[in-house]
Amino acid sequence: QSVLTQPPSASGTPGQRVTISCSGSTSNIGRNTVNWYQQLPGTAPKVLIYDNNQRPSGVPDRFSGSKSGTSASLAISGLQSEDEADYYCAAWDDSLTGWVFGGGTKLTVL
Amino acid sequence: QVQLQQSGPGLVKPSQTLSLSCAISGDSVSSKSAAWSWIRQSPLRGLEWLGRTYYRSKWFNDYAVSVKSRITVSPDTSKNQFSLQLRSVTPEDTAVYYCARNLQVWGQGTLVTVSS
Numbered sequence: 001q002s003v004l005t006q007p008p009s010a011s012g013t014p015g016q017r018v019t020i021s022c023s024g025s026t027s028n029i030g031r032n033t034v035n036w037y038q039q040l041p042g043t044a045p046k047v048l049i050y051d052n053n054q055r056p057s058g059v060p061d062r063f064s065g066s067k068s069g070t071s072a073s074l075a076i077s078g079l080q081s082e083d084e085a086d087y088y089c090a091a092w093d094d095s096l097t098g099w100v101f102g103g104g105t106k107l108t109v110l
Numbered sequence: 111q112v113q114l115q116q117s118g119p120g121l122v123k124p125s126q127t128l129s130l131s132c133a134i135s136g137d138s139v140s141s142k143s144a145a146w147s148w149i150r151q152s153p154l155r156g157l158e159w160l161g162r163t164y165y166r167s168k169w170f171n172d173y174a175v176s177v178k179s180r181i182t183v184s185p186d187t188s189k190n191q192f193s194l195q196l197r198s199v200t201p202e203d204t205a206v207y208y209c210a211r212n213l214q215v216w217g218q219g220t221l222v223t224v225s226s
Contacts, residue, residue, distance in 0.1 A: 002156055035213055044208055044216040045157070056214070088157055090213060098174045099147065099159035099213060 003028065003100035004089050011108040017077040020105045022089035024070050028100055032092040034072040036065055039086045039104075048087075049074060076107075084109045112136040114209050114217035122203075122224050128196040131186075132209030132217055139185045139192055140165045144211050148183055148194040151219075152205035159213075163192055199224045 005023040012018040022034065033052045037045035047056055049065035052072065064075045072091075076083055089102040118130035130148070137144060145164035151157050161173040161183040173181050182195040196203060204224045209217040 044219045046216070047214045050214055090157070090159075096175065097172050098161075099149075101157040101159070103156050 002103040003093060003096070004091065004102035006087075006089060006102035006105045008103065009106050009108065011110055012076075012079045013110045014079055014081065016079045017075060018079060018107065019076075020074045020087050020089075020107070022072045022074070022102050024072075024091060024100075026070060027095035028070075028091040028093040029067065029072055030070040031094055034065065034067055035090045036063075036072075036074045037088045037090065038083075039088065045088060079109055081109050083107060112211055112215045114211065114215060116207070116209055116217040116220045118220055118222075120221055120223060122199055122222060123226050124200055124224055125198055128194070128199050128203065128207075128222055128224070130194045130207055130209070130220055130222070131191050132193070133189070133191040134211070135190075137211065139190050140187055142166055146183070146185070146192045147210045147213060149208045149210060149213075149216075150203075150205040151208070154202070155205070158205075160194070160196075201225065 036049040038048050039045045048063045052067040053065045062078045066073050087105045093100045113135045115133045122128045145162045147162040148160040161181050163171050163183045163185050180197045185192045201224050206219045206221050208219050
């Protein structure tokens with residue numbers, strides 16, 4: 001059971017906007033920033049968003065992140081077929097003194 | 111551009127020690143703005159952070175409670191790399207292991223199978 005809670009699945013059609021939620025607690029998301037990752041089959045996770053809403057260079061601006069209280073969200077606008085992947089959130093947990101992850105959300109592009 | 115290259119065996123026998131290395135290019139293991147972590151991923155446990163080492167005028171380590179009694183993450187400044195040692199492994203330690211910088215730059219991953 002993961003410390004951060006994500007929906008196991010999400011879906012959308014090309015061009016749509018989808019959001020993926022990540023719920024935590026005061027010891028992790030409530031006090032620290034959130035990262036979001038995209039993982040394609042057989043590859044390492046790739047950071048899409050760090051520090052709640054910052055995009056590394058090369059990540060399209062279709063991807064955006066936000067945080068409120070003990071929850072965070074990843075939004076993907078203009079959905080494309082290549083966005084079909086697993087998405088994970090992560091944050092530092094002050095009580096556990098370590099990084100914690102969500103269980104992942106499998107995004108299907110219909 | 112920071113890149114991480116992992117190396118180490120893909121098969122370890124039960125009760126032995128799992129050892130992996132992560133070579134760093136484009137940064138220094140002694141950087142005061144970086145923390146160097148090991149993470150693993152398995153179908154059973156999902157993504158699991160294991161531990162990290164970082165330098166802030168001296169070396170520090172943090173370890174996950176689940177492996178704290180069995181793990182060592184250590185820097186090698188002469189080779190600009192860091193390593194993972196996980197002792198007394200069991201088949202439950204079978205996973206893909208990743209190294210990462212600030213959990214933003216990740217290595218390519220190494221599948222480690224624990225089996226006799």
